[in-house]
Amino acid sequence: MLGMREEKMPELRQDIITGNWVVIAKERAMRPSDFSVQSVCATEDLQNCPFCPGNEPMTPLELYAVRPKGSPPNSSDWEVRVIPNKYPAFIESEMFSSSKYNLPKRDSRGLHEVILHSPEHCLDIATLPREKVELVLRVYRIRYYSAGLDPEVKYVHIIVNHGMESGASLEHSHSQLFGMPFVPPLVQQELAGSSWHMKSRGNCIFCDLISLEMEEKERIVLQSDSFLAIAPFASRFPFEVWILPRIHRESFADATDEELEELSSVLKEVLRRYSEGFKNPPYNYFIHSAPTDGSDNSYYHWHIELFPRLTRLGAFELGTQMMINTTTPEVAASYLRGQVLQ
Amino acid sequence: MLGMREEKMPELRQDIITGNWVVIAKERAMRPSDFSVQSVCATEDLQNCPFCPGNEPMTPLELYAVRPKGSPPNSSDWEVRVIPNKYPAFIESEMFSSSKYNLPKRDSRGLHEVILHSPEHCLDIATLPREKVELVLRVYRIRYYSAGLDPEVKYVHIIVNHGMESGASLEHSHSQLFGMPFVPPLVQQELAGSSWHMKSRGNCIFCDLISLEMEEKERIVLQSDSFLAIAPFASRFPFEVWILPRIHRESFADATDEELEELSSVLKEVLRRYSEGFKNPPYNYFIHSAPTDGSDNSYYHWHIELFPRLTRLGAFELGTQMMINTTTPEVAASYLRGQVLQ
Numbered sequence: 152m153l154g155m156r157e158e159k160m161p162e163l164r165q166d167i168i169t170g171n172w173v174v175i176a177k178e179r180a181m182r183p184s185d186f187s188v189q190s191v192c193a194t195e196d197l198q199n200c201p202f203c204p205g206n207e208p209m210t211p212l213e214l215y216a217v218r219p220k221g222s223p224p225n226s227s228d229w230e231v232r233v234i235p236n237k238y239p240a241f242i243e244s245e246m247f248s249s250s251k252y253n254l255p256k257r258d259s260r261g262l263h264e265v266i267l268h269s270p271e272h273c274l275d276i277a278t279l280p281r282e283k284v285e286l287v288l289r290v291y292r293i294r295y296y297s298a299g300l301d302p303e304v305k306y307v308h309i310i311v312n313h314g315m316e317s318g319a320s321l322e323h324s325h326s327q328l329f330g331m332p333f334v335p336p337l338v339q340q341e342l343a344g345s346s347w348h349m350k351s352r353g354n355c356i357f358c359d360l361i362s363l364e365m366e367e368k369e370r371i372v373l374q375s376d377s378f379l380a381i382a383p384f385a386s387r388f389p390f391e392v393w394i395l396p397r398i399h400r401e402s403f404a405d406a407t408d409e410e411l412e413e414l415s416s417v418l419k420e421v422l423r424r425y426s427e428g429f430k431n432p433p434y435n436y437f438i439h440s441a442p443t444d445g446s447d448n449s450y451y452h453w454h455i456e457l458f459p460r461l462t463r464l465g466a467f468e469l470g471t472q473m474m475i476n477t478t479t480p481e482v483a484a485s486y487l488r489g490q491v492l493q
Numbered sequence: 494m495l496g497m498r499e500e501k502m503p504e505l506r507q508d509i510i511t512g513n514w515v516v517i518a519k520e521r522a523m524r525p526s527d528f529s530v531q532s533v534c535a536t537e538d539l540q541n542c543p544f545c546p547g548n549e550p551m552t553p554l555e556l557y558a559v560r561p562k563g564s565p566p567n568s569s570d571w572e573v574r575v576i577p578n579k580y581p582a583f584i585e586s587e588m589f590s591s592s593k594y595n596l597p598k599r600d601s602r603g604l605h606e607v608i609l610h611s612p613e614h615c616l617d618i619a620t621l622p623r624e625k626v627e628l629v630l631r632v633y634r635i636r637y638y639s640a641g642l643d644p645e646v647k648y649v650h651i652i653v654n655h656g657m658e659s660g661a662s663l664e665h666s667h668s669q670l671f672g673m674p675f676v677p678p679l680v681q682q683e684l685a686g687s688s689w690h691m692k693s694r695g696n697c698i699f700c701d702l703i704s705l706e707m708e709e710k711e712r713i714v715l716q717s718d719s720f721l722a723i724a725p726f727a728s729r730f731p732f733e734v735w736i737l738p739r740i741h742r743e744s745f746a747d748a749t750d751e752e753l754e755e756l757s758s759v760l761k762e763v764l765r766r767y768s769e770g771f772k773n774p775p776y777n778y779f780i781h782s783a784p785t786d787g788s789d790n791s792y793y794h795w796h797i798e799l800f801p802r803l804t805r806l807g808a809f810e811l812g813t814q815m816m817i818n819t820t821t822p823e824v825a826a827s828y829l830r831g832q833v834l835q
């Protein structure tokens with residue numbers, strides 16, 4: 152056990168994959184009940200929700216959907232629906248190449264899709280039936296694979312923002328897929344760290360981390376045959392969780408049907424525990440996976456990173472690109488382990 | 494003028510100093526009036542505010558204060574007061590060196606101070622009289638210099654979080670000073686970029702940027718004899734502003750009395766325009782300055798970065814370490830130029 156004195160002391164922890172340092176510093180005596188950011192779903196105004204069934208004309212034409220046989224595209228009897236983002240961060244078409252400014256810029260080429268989880272406005276991944284979550288994950292894999300075929304797309308980033316505080320601008324539960332024209336900085340850091348580890352040790356750094364976490368046990372949130380959910384040692388956020396496939400696979404596209412079935416349970420269960428532990432908090436998750444740029448990334452290991460949005464980033468974090476986390480991962484894992492169904 | 498089509502298109506812009514790319518993508522037709530995150534000061538509960546005069550016993554003993562001659566330390570008639578942070582991210586004393594875990598960690602050595610701007614609970618840098626802002630800046634310089642003398646402190650980071658949405662945990666207007674045991678990642682990127690530019694071009698990259706911005710004019714927010722305030726080309730946040738000293742100086746500690754006097758006007762004016770334009774929004778600012786680790790940083794150029802907190806970071810930004818900004822810096826500068834006193 153940590154002594155009282157030690158428990159209050161800030162410490163620096165390094166993520167072994169990226170090399171990034173995090174300050175773990177207890178602000179006051181933060182208990183889980185001290186966090187009270189709630190994300191309440193307001194069901195009143197559904198006729199104006201562009202993602203609710205019946206409002207398909209309010210969205211761009213669909214790219215893909217899970218529907219009954221014979222149901223025409225853009226009709227309202229879909230189960231999962233994929234549409235282009237109306238206000239894209241990355242766009243498919245060729246555009247202007249203005250040389251108006253003397254500073255470096257380029258076209259934001261790529262894809263930006265929205266994946267509607269279900270016709271139900273308020274059911275998120277935590278509250279949808281497991282089979283429906285599995286369906287969403289299968290749609291992820293289909294769209295991930297399809298986006299990766301686009302020669303402009305070098306990296307596919309799939310995310311969820313749940314609740315306004317998490318960055319969501321529309322309430323109806325949905326994911327976003329970004330087909331990016333380059334590998335983003337944080338993934339480049341992970342690639343560099345895992346490539347270095349493979350070259351110097353001959354192992355996948357994520358596989359080594361899984362072994363170490365299975366041995367230390369203290370940061371395990373839950374485990375299944377094929378997945379391990381841990382509170383990472385250098386967690387950037389309070390109650391951050393990583394879900395790692397226990398079998399080495401570089402890309403989310405390589406996940407098997409059986410793995411997606413199991414993942415649907417694990418993902419739903421972690422989010423259910425957030426919901427249970429913090430009364431439906433806003434949360435984010437994203438998938439980190441190998442680039443789709445044709446390079447050899449066999450040393451990489453895909454995974455999901457999740458965190459409830461219980462605290463706010465300030466000028467320390469935004470001015471240093473370094474996080475202060477007020478909850479130790481060991482406390483977080485212990486708390487999340489306790490949030491089992493009664 | 495940009496055409497309507499161009500105006501709606503996302504584009505990628507690169508920060509010439511760090512090399513980081515930002516997506517400039519208009520989400521809907523964002524007008525300044527669409528942002529409505531307000532930071533209202535609640536004056537009711539002042540007897541419980543540990544930063545209000547009379548409540549000095551609620552804080553750790555003061556490190557420094559501007560007080561009338563003869564007024565004893567920790568009494569209530571101070572003008573600016575500096576105290577240690579009660580829940581520090583970095584601590585002065587030697588502490589444990591537990592080898593409990595097999596993953597890399599170290600003591601979080603350094604300093605963490607709180608600078609109370611004035612006895613007035615609700616007056617922030619935007620609303621304090623200019624002379625009082627100048628006093629705060631002088632205290633910054635004193636504490637910056639003093640922190641830099643500590644051999645453990647390699648970098649001094651001074652910040653303001655104003656309003657709960659900005660990460661502030663206490664309302665009474667204050668700054669924080671972090672004496673860090675290493676140079677933080679974002680500053681390392683700026684140092685690398687400016688060192689490279691100096692070695693390859695023989696100039697300070699910030700000085701070159703100032704010349705370019707003075708020429709292009711479009712991103713200038715305001716200027717004085719010694720300072721230039723611009724909306725940076727690759728702004729990470731809507732309405733982000735940088736305040737740059739026009740004379741090359743690597744460290745904030747080198748700012749002269751005359752410069753601090755002028756800076757108090759410029760800083761106050763930029764924040765007043767945020768307040769005017771967005772009805773007292775939450776905001777952050779921080780000072781980027783040369784490391785205090787004894788290295789030669791003559792190629793660096795200190796400055797202040799400011800932004801109102803009008804949008805929230807989501808899983809795109811937190812999973813990629815790359816920002817999407819929904820307002821072009823040209824629009825932001827034009828809007829902020831218009832917020833002059835009637």
